[in-house]
Amino acid sequence: xxxxxxxxxxxxxxxxxxxxxxxxxxxxxxxxxxxxxxxxxxxxxxxxxxxxxxxxxxxxxxxxxxxxxxxxxxxxxxxxxxxxxxxxxxxxxxxxxxxxxxxxxxxxxxxxxxxxxxxxxxxxxxxxxxxxxxxxxxxxxxxxxxxxxxxxxxxxxxxxxxxxxxxxxxxxxxxxxxxxxxxxxxxxxxxxxxxxxxxxxxxxxxxxxxxxxxxxxxxxxxxxxxxxxxxxxxxxxxxxxxxxxxxxxxxxxxxxxxxxxxxxxxxxxxxxxxxxxxxxxxxxxxxxxxxxxxxxxxxxxxxxxxxxxxxxxxxxxxxxxxxxxxxxxxxxxxxxxxxxxxxxxxxxxxxxxxxx
Ligand SMILES: NC(=O)c1ccc[n+]([C@@H]2O[C@H](COP(=O)([O-])OP(=O)(O)OC[C@H]3O[C@@H](n4cnc5c(N)ncnc54)[C@H](OP(=O)(O)O)[C@@H]3O)[C@@H](O)[C@H]2O)c1
Numbered sequence: 001x002x003x004x005x006x007x008x009x010x011x012x013x014x015x016x017x018x019x020x021x022x023x024x025x026x027x028x029x030x031x032x033x034x035x036x037x038x039x040x041x042x043x044x045x046x047x048x049x050x051x052x053x054x055x056x057x058x059x060x061x062x063x064x065x066x067x068x069x070x071x072x073x074x075x076x077x078x079x080x081x082x083x084x085x086x087x088x089x090x091x092x093x094x095x096x097x098x099x100x101x102x103x104x105x106x107x108x109x110x111x112x113x114x115x116x117x118x119x120x121x122x123x124x125x126x127x128x129x130x131x132x133x134x135x136x137x138x139x140x141x142x143x144x145x146x147x148x149x150x151x152x153x154x155x156x157x158x159x160x161x162x163x164x165x166x167x168x169x170x171x172x173x174x175x176x177x178x179x180x181x182x183x184x185x186x187x188x189x190x191x192x193x194x195x196x197x198x199x200x201x202x203x204x205x206x207x208x209x210x211x212x213x214x215x216x217x218x219x220x221x222x223x224x225x226x227x228x229x230x231x232x233x234x235x236x237x238x239x240x241x242x243x244x245x246x247x248x249x250x251x252x253x254x255x256x257x258x259x260x261x262x263x264x265x266x267x268x269x270x271x272x273x274x275x276x277x278x279x280x281x282x283x284x285x286x287x288x289x290x291x292x293x294x295x296x297x298x299x300x301x302x303x304x305x306x307x308x309x310x311x312x313x314x315x316x317x318x319x320x321x322x323x324x325x326x327x328x329x330x331x332x333x334x335x336x337x338x339x340x341x342x343x344x345x346x347x348x349x350x351x352x353x354x355x356x
Pocket of ligand 1: 009010011033036037075076077080101102150151152184187324325328329
């Protein structure tokens with residue numbers, strides 16, 4: 001049994017991890033950290049866990065995490081993990097860590113200053129960490145000690161655009177993404193704009209031009225383009241919107257086709273996507289007659305993708321849908337944990353989406 005701890009266990013991403021982990025046969029949850037709820041049973045914070053045999057929430061003790069965990073998930077806000085990860089590793093060099101937050105994601109430490117507004121104090125962690133987009137980096141993840149679990153918008157956006165940039169089909173500086181997210185994407189502790197009367201029956205954009213996920217998406221799509229031999233950096237316009245859903249992210253993206261000297265059709269491009277994601281069971285390439293929707297992936301680890309060639313404008317239209325708390329957070333983290341312990345990546349993740 002893998003002994004697993006969660007820091008940030010009382011938040012939405014941490015709570016979703018508990019939900020998935022209790023259905024995973026190879027795991028023993030040993031430590032659940034929540035500073036606010038230390039000492040309380042989990043069911044007092046998440047009533048759905050009445051009757052489950054889980055440890056009580058406790059304070060953050062790095063020594064205890066080192067002693068009682070083979071793997072630690074960190075589901076805490078940005079900047080909360082890097083200050084003690086090095087201590088944890090020095091106490092237990094064998095421990096594996098998956099950060100669902102953003103402390104291990106960006107390779108250039110200066111980007112933290114620019115986009116997150118703080119100085120990242122442990123840049124060597126960024127050199128070691130592997131970007132945990134399971135479908136693209138399974139082998140590296142299998143050998144990793146530190147995994148940066150991708151953000152929710154980046155997961156949906158990168159999976160949608162990866163084949164296009166890998167094969168150099170689009171102009172790298174022409175990508176435009178509009179993304180919609182349900183309210184759980186903002187976490188459990190949020191401000192006034194997220195209260196029911198303010199976000200129900202309402203839709204609004206936020207994070208205009210400066211959303212923190214932009215450098216992450218650009219970093220990763222640029223890396224994928226380079227693998228394909230295309231040196232141009234990806235430069236992205238990205239606008240997220242808050243919509244009155246509990247869960248779900250829907251990405252609608254566009255880019256200009258490069259002049260390849262051949263005419264592309266939707267059916268042919270769909271086949272390119274199918275072959276790119278062949279064998280990746282959590283990425284479903286929908287046939288041209290279907291359109292991704294959040295309800296079709298709710299509660300599951302799927303990312304549904306659909307692509308169209310717009311011959312009239314010379315642009316591609318690509319859409320993707322995920323559950324932000326599953327493929328966008330806890331589900332992908334579990335996929336990564338499975339790979340890091342030599343298990344099939346879908347272990348504990350096979351339940352079908354909820355409908356309705
Ligand atoms: N929600 C999503 O859809 C989603 C998707 C992908 C990634 N993420 C990322 O996952 C992380 C957690 O998000 P969330 O939505 O679960 O947020 P949340 O609901 O607000 O929960 C945050 C958790 O972190 C703990 N925490 C806060 N400050 C901490 C600190 N300094 N040190 C240790 N623990 C701390 C909180 O508990 P205590 O204060 O009681 O300790 C709480 O359990 C964030 O980095 C977020 O960006 C979220």
